[in-house]
Amino acid sequence: MSLREYDIVIVGSGAGGGTVASELAPLCAEGVRIAVLEWGPRFRDDEFTGREVEMAEKIFFDSGAIQNKARTLTVACVRAYGGSTVAYTGTSIEIPQRSIDRWNVPGITLDDLTPRMEKFKRENNVHELPDEDINENNGLFKQGCDSLGFAVKKFPVNLRGCRGSGMCNMGCPNQAKQGTNRVQLPHAEALGVEVVTNCRVEWIRDRILVAEVTPSPYGEPSPWPAGRYEVGAKIVVIAAGAMHSSALLLRSQLPVALPALGRYVTCHPALTLVAQHNRPITNYYGFPKTYYSDQFEATDNFILETCMYFPFTTAKSLTGFGAQHSAMMSDFRRLQMILVLVSDPAAEENHISANEAGDPVFHYEIADEVLDAFVSSQKAATRIFFAAGAERVHAPASNRFVIERESAGQIDSLISRAYMKLGKISVASAHPMGGCRMGDNAATSVTDVWGKVHGLDWLYVADGSLFPGSSGVNPYLTIMALADRVAESIRGKWRERERS
Amino acid sequence: MSTDKNQVGQNVVLGPAQARFLLSLASRIVPEVKDAEDEVKNGLVSSVDHALALQTSTSRLLFKFLLFVLQWVTVPFTLHRLERLPPKWQDAVLEFFENAPLTVVRAGIWGVKTLIYLGYYGQESVERRIQYLPSKTDGNSKLEALFRQRTQ
Numbered sequence: 001m002s003l004r005e006y007d008i009v010i011v012g013s014g015a016g017g018g019t020v021a022s023e024l025a026p027l028c029a030e031g032v033r034i035a036v037l038e039w040g041p042r043f044r045d046d047e048f049t050g051r052e053v054e055m056a057e058k059i060f061f062d063s064g065a066i067q068n069k070a071r072t073l074t075v076a077c078v079r080a081y082g083g084s085t086v087a088y089t090g091t092s093i094e095i096p097q098r099s100i101d102r103w104n105v106p107g108i109t110l111d112d113l114t115p116r117m118e119k120f121k122r123e124n125n126v127h128e129l130p131d132e133d134i135n136e137n138n139g140l141f142k143q144g145c146d147s148l149g150f151a152v153k154k155f156p157v158n159l160r161g162c163r164g165s166g167m168c169n170m171g172c173p174n175q176a177k178q179g180t181n182r183v184q185l186p187h188a189e190a191l192g193v194e195v196v197t198n199c200r201v202e203w204i205r206d207r208i209l210v211a212e213v214t215p216s217p218y219g220e221p222s223p224w225p226a227g228r229y230e231v232g233a234k235i236v237v238i239a240a241g242a243m244h245s246s247a248l249l250l251r252s253q254l255p256v257a258l259p260a261l262g263r264y265v266t267c268h269p270a271l272t273l274v275a276q277h278n279r280p281i282t283n284y285y286g287f288p289k290t291y292y293s294d295q296f297e298a299t300d301n302f303i304l305e306t307c308m309y310f311p312f313t314t315a316k317s318l319t320g321f322g323a324q325h326s327a328m329m330s331d332f333r334r335l336q337m338i339l340v341l342v343s344d345p346a347a348e349e350n351h352i353s354a355n356e357a358g359d360p361v362f363h364y365e366i367a368d369e370v371l372d373a374f375v376s377s378q379k380a381a382t383r384i385f386f387a388a389g390a391e392r393v394h395a396p397a398s399n400r401f402v403i404e405r406e407s408a409g410q411i412d413s414l415i416s417r418a419y420m421k422l423g424k425i426s427v428a429s430a431h432p433m434g435g436c437r438m439g440d441n442a443a444t445s446v447t448d449v450w451g452k453v454h455g456l457d458w459l460y461v462a463d464g465s466l467f468p469g470s471s472g473v474n475p476y477l478t479i480m481a482l483a484d485r486v487a488e489s490i491r492g493k494w495r496e497r498e499r500s
Numbered sequence: 501m502s503t504d505k506n507q508v509g510q511n512v513v514l515g516p517a518q519a520r521f522l523l524s525l526a527s528r529i530v531p532e533v534k535d536a537e538d539e540v541k542n543g544l545v546s547s548v549d550h551a552l553a554l555q556t557s558t559s560r561l562l563f564k565f566l567l568f569v570l571q572w573v574t575v576p577f578t579l580h581r582l583e584r585l586p587p588k589w590q591d592a593v594l595e596f597f598e599n600a601p602l603t604v605v606r607a608g609i610w611g612v613k614t615l616i617y618l619g620y621y622g623q624e625s626v627e628r629r630i631q632y633l634p635s636k637t638d639g640n641s642k643l644e645a646l647f648r649q650r651t652q
Contacts, residue, residue: 049636050634050636051624052622053547053618053622057554062554062555063551063554070603070607071603071604071607071608071611072603072607132644133640133643135643162640163636163637163638163639163640163641164635164638164639164640164641164642164643165634165635165636165637165639166634166639167634167636173636173637174636174637280631282643282646282647284632284634284639285634285635285639285640285642285643285646286639286640286643310632311621311622311626311627311630311632312617312618312621312622314621315617315620315621316613316614316617316618319598320598321528321529321530321594321598321613322528322529322531322591323531325529325530326530326531326532329621329630330630331630331631332627332630332631332632333631333632421599421603421606422603422606422607423603423604423605423606423607423610424598424599424606424609424610426610426614
């Protein structure tokens with residue numbers, strides 16, 4: 001086993017790890033040795049081909065479908081230089097006050113987080129798209145919301161030079177999306193941080209990490225030769241994403257009792273809803289996600305977002321099969337899509353464990369209130385689709401494959417909990433959160449409000465697993481803000497250490 | 501510590517009989533498969549096979565078991581395997597399983613359907629057929645051109 005020694009080691013390079021690396025990078029000028037260990041490869045620009053199935057296999061764990069134990073939901077997690085920021089859409093919403101209130105963690109306030117989120121919005125070139133770049137899939141959503149009196153907002157997005165490929169979720173083929181792979185990691189590397197790709201950390205014990213570098217068929221070769229490594233570090237930051245951070249800490253058998261480790265996981269269960277127009281609309285050309293409505297967030301726990309997925313993903317989002325399914329898929333240009341994101345409750349029993357191989361196992365039951373939100377959201381989205389001129393709508397919790405326009409008046413009776421059958425309906429998640437939640441009580445949390453693991457002064461967490469509950473909105477900006485707090489804490493600690 | 505599920509498998513998972521049944525099933529899930537060119541049919545089977553090769557051995561076994569159950573479940577009632585039944589009966593059986601009282605059964609059918617959709621809609625020729633013609637570098641230009649075309 002080869003030996004390596006650093007002052008600070010960060011595990012993971014996504015919104016959390018990339019941010020910590022970038023924020024701590026100035027310490028390199030003072031001789032501090034910092035490394036980022038990333039499981040996935042560093043893809044070359046030409047490897048973002050936009051081919052749906054190929055990219056899913058390349059960039060996601062389990063091709064984007066880690067299943068929960070009950071097989072009622074799939075979770076998408078990326079492994080790559082840049083982590084899940086490679087495959088998000090770049091929507092940059094600040095966490096709302098009501099989510100902070102629900103978190104109810106002393107010391108975590110919007111006053112503290114807002115300037116941090118603002119900093120990263122500036123860094124990542126966050127702005128709203130000009131109207132001329134908005135396609136009909138998005139425009140019709142706004143039109144539908146406006147005519148129904150639903151609140152509708154434009155997403156701030158972190159793009160630079162977007163060419164409208166619509167392929168954000170497969171990794172931008174034009175390097176336009178400003179994820180950590182484009183902004184924070186290159187900045188950190190320029191200041192001296194080492195990023196080691198294709199490097200899976202197996203476990204951590206008392207300032208020692210054991211990791212293995214395995215060649216990948218994709219991307220640049222890892223800077224470290226293949227093999228096993230023992231990596232020493234004075235400070236370790238875990239930012240491997242909610243699923244894998246919990247699994248890593250669980251298999252590490254830390255010398256402290258952390259009863260909440262891996263627990264209170266939420267994931268924004270999501271449905272993709274599809275409607276068909278009687279004419280082609282512009283949908284897959286242009287940026288796919290421009291508007292959202294939080295009209296129902298406070299009352300019904302869901303937000304609606306525009307989206308435009310790819311043929312296979314769309315096909316699997318529809319229930320049923322056969323001629324009706326094929327008719328819906330027959331002309332992709334006629335499809336309009338809305339994504340439902342539900343704020344799920346942080347239940348202790350929803351948890352992550354690690355299997356014999358060390359991989360995460362997701363024990364998650366979809367709660368009754370989530371099912372209620374799925375039904376309400378389908379009713380709201382169906383109304384939006386019809387108000388936007390759609391001919392028919394596929395609502396998975398309906399008693400028929402499509403609701404035709406002439407039945408629009410019966411939405412409330414056609415869509416019902418009685419038809420909402422888990423296992424049959426494609427429920428997906430791209431926002432796993434929690435598992436290493438912050439808090440001031442070691443019985444119900446894993447870290448303090450600065451991300452330091454209770455009882456261990458050398459171990460930190462800095463990713464979505466810190467969330468005490470759902471963020472209610474797309475989480476990456478909040479993850480960056482919390483990671484910024486972690487970096488601030490480590491910086492302070494380092495200075496203190498130097499002084500003493 | 502390494503796991504097999506994220507590594508590209510070299511072996512063909514499905515045997516010839518399983519591949520034939522998969523295609524028969526696929527033609528009920530996606531009717532176009534029945535009259536599709538051999539290239540599309542072969543592409544479907546090889547994509548499913550490849551996707552299975554990336555799964556854990558338990559998942560592969562489960563999938564094969566599910567195929568077996570689907571193929572033979574009708575024999576005690578009709579004396580015929582599923583693919584030998586009239587198309588409407590086949591659809592009725594699949595609908596029954598898709599709406600089965602047990603979540604695990606519904607999830608199993610969802611898994612089979614999902615792999616078939618992957619195998620079919622993941623193909624470039626199918627994308628062209630359904631008019632999904634994205635552009636990696638010129639999406640905004642094409643959007644602008646379509647707007648101009650429609651307002652003229």
